[in-house]
Amino acid sequence: MLLREQRELVVEYGKKLVTTGLTDGTFGNLSVFHRESGLMAISPSGMDYFATTPADVVVTDLEGNIVEGDRKPSSELDLHRLFYQRRPDVNGVVHTHSTFATVLACLGWSIEPVHYLVAYAGRQVPCIPYYPFGSLELAEAAWEGMKTDYNACLLGNHGLLSVGGSLSFAFDAAQQLEFLAKVYYHTRLAGGGVQLTPEQLDAVLGKFQSYRQA
Numbered sequence: 526m527l528l529r530e531q532r533e534l535v536v537e538y539g540k541k542l543v544t545t546g547l548t549d550g551t552f553g554n555l556s557v558f559h560r561e562s563g564l565m566a567i568s569p570s571g572m573d574y575f576a577t578t579p580a581d582v583v584v585t586d587l588e589g590n591i592v593e594g595d596r597k598p599s600s601e602l603d604l605h606r607l608f609y610q611r612r613p614d615v616n617g618v619v620h621t622h623s624t625f626a627t628v629l630a631c632l633g634w635s636i637e638p639v640h641y642l643v644a645y646a647g648r649q650v651p652c653i654p655y656y657p658f659g660s661l662e663l664a665e666a667a668w669e670g671m672k673t674d675y676n677a678c679l680l681g682n683h684g685l686l687s688v689g690g691s692l693s694f695a696f697d698a699a700q701q702l703e704f705l706a707k708v709y710y711h712t713r714l715a716g717g718g719v720q721l722t723p724e725q726l727d728a729v730l731g732k733f734q735s736y737r738q739a
C-alpha cells in the first residue's frame with residue numbers, strides 16, 4: 526500500500542475533526558503530502574470519518590490523477606493540490622465548515638488581529654469571495670487570497686481552509702482559528718475589540734516561527 530503512514534494520519538485526524546467539533550457528518554476534508562514521491566493522501570468523498578480506514582484514503586499525484594485507491598477522492602482535490610504544487614513549506618491541508626469560521630465566511634468578514642492566535646494564519650485571516658465548492662476557481666481564489674503570506678483563509682459563504690508544514694499544524698490552525706472566529710465575532714458585536722499593533726504582531730509572528738520549528 527502506497528503512503529500507509531500518510532493514510533493513517535488522514536484517518537486519525539479525520540476522526541479528530543469530528544471529536545473536536547470542527548465538522549459534522551462527512552463535511553470537510555484533509556490531506557497529507559509526501560514530497561519525496563510527489564504523491565498525496567486525501568480523504569475520500571462523502572465518507573463517514575469513523576467508517577474510513579487507511580484503504581479508503583485515496584492517493585493521487587499533484588495533477589489530480591488517482592494513483593492508488595478505489596474510492597472517489599474529496600471533491601476539493603484542487604484546493605489541496607494547488608498548495609502542495611506552489612508552496613514548498615506546505616505538507617498538510619485541512620478544510621472545515623466549523624461554525625464560527627463559517628458564520629464569518631457568510632458575513633464576508635476577514636478576521637482582524639484582535640487576539641494573538643491570529644498568528645496561526647498570519648497578520649489576519651483573509652476572507653475570499655464565494656466560488657462553487659469543488660471548483661478549480663475556488664482553489665485558485667484561495668491561492669490568490671493566501672499565496673505565501675497566510676496559512677489560512679475563510680472561503681466566502683463556505684468555510685475555512687488551513688495549511689501547514691504538517692497535518693498536525695494545519696489541524697491545530699483550524700482548531701485555534703475556529704476559537705479566534707468565535708472571539709472575533711463576539712468582539713465585533715460588542716463594538717470592536719482592540720487590535721494588536723504591527724509591532725505586537727511582528728513579535729508574536731517571530732515567536733510562532735520558532736515555536737513551529739521546535
Ligand SMILES: [Zn+2]
Binds near residue numbers: 658
Ligand atoms: Zn467545504
